[in-house]
Amino acid sequence: MATLNLVKLCVGCDSVEDLEAWIASSLDECRRSGEPIEDYHTTRMTPTRGAELLAGGSLYWVIKGNVQCRQRLLEIRPFTDGEGISRCRLVLEPTVIRTDWQPRRAFQGWRYLKAADAPADLGDGAAAALMAMPPKLRRELADLGLL
Template identity: 45%
Template sequence: MTLHLIKLCVGIETPDDLRALQHGRRMAVGDALVHTTRMMPRRASEVLTDGALYWVMKGAIRCRQTILDLEAVTDPETGRSACRIHLDPAVVDTEAWPWRPFQGWRYLAAEQAPPDRRTVPGADGDDVAAMPDEMRDALREMGLL
C-alpha cells in the first residue's frame, strides 16, 4: 500500500517558486535533492512504495515530488537524529486542495491525495486546466468543480 507524506512549504507561494529554489540549491550543492526533517517515518517501507511528498503552499496542496529514499542522519549542529528525504527533481503540479497549517510532516493516504493537474485541455473539451489558479480555486469553493 502506498503512503505519501505532506509538508508545509513555508515562504514558497507557487510550484514554480519551489522549482526555482530547488534548482538554485542543486546548482550550488550538487545533483542530490534532499529535504531534511526531524522525524524519520516509522512507516518508511510504505512511503518508499511509490510515495510522494505533497507540498502545501498558501493554504492548499499544490504540487508533489516522488520520494526516492529516506535516510536516517544526525544533525551536525544539534546532534539530534533527523531524516533526509531524497526527492526526484521533477515537481508535478496537482489540483489545489485546501489544507490547514500543521507542524512537521504528516502521512497522507493515497486516496486522500489530490490528482495531478492536467497541463493541457483534454480531448473532451475540458478547459479546467487552462483556467487561472484563482478562478479554479473560486469555482472549487463554490462547489462547481
C-alpha cells in the same frame, strides 16, 4: 503493500514556481560545491512507515493553504546532525508534479497521506489552461473558492 505519501507545508514559497526555482538553485549549488546532485528536504522526525512511502509515494506540498504539487520520494536517510540531533533527509525526485488544489489547514511537521486521499495530478486540457494563468490570479481565484 499500499503506497503511502507525506504532506508538508512549503514554508517560504508563495507558488509552485517559487518551489521550482528553489529546487533549481539548490541543485546548482550542489554542482558548484561538488556534492551529490540531489534534491532533499530535511525533517526532524524519521517516518516509521518508510517501506510504504518508498513504494511509489510522494511528498505533497501545501503552498498558501492548498496542496498544489508533489515530488516523488526516492529515499529516506536518517542522520545525526553536528549538534547531536536526530534528523532525516527525504530525498526527492527534483521534478515537481502539479496536482489539483486541495485545501489544507496549517500544521507542524509532516503528516501521512493515504493514496486514496491524495489530490489527482493535473493533466492536459483545463489543467493546462489553469497553469497558463499567472500565479497571482490562480491564488486570487482559489481564495474566492473558484479553483
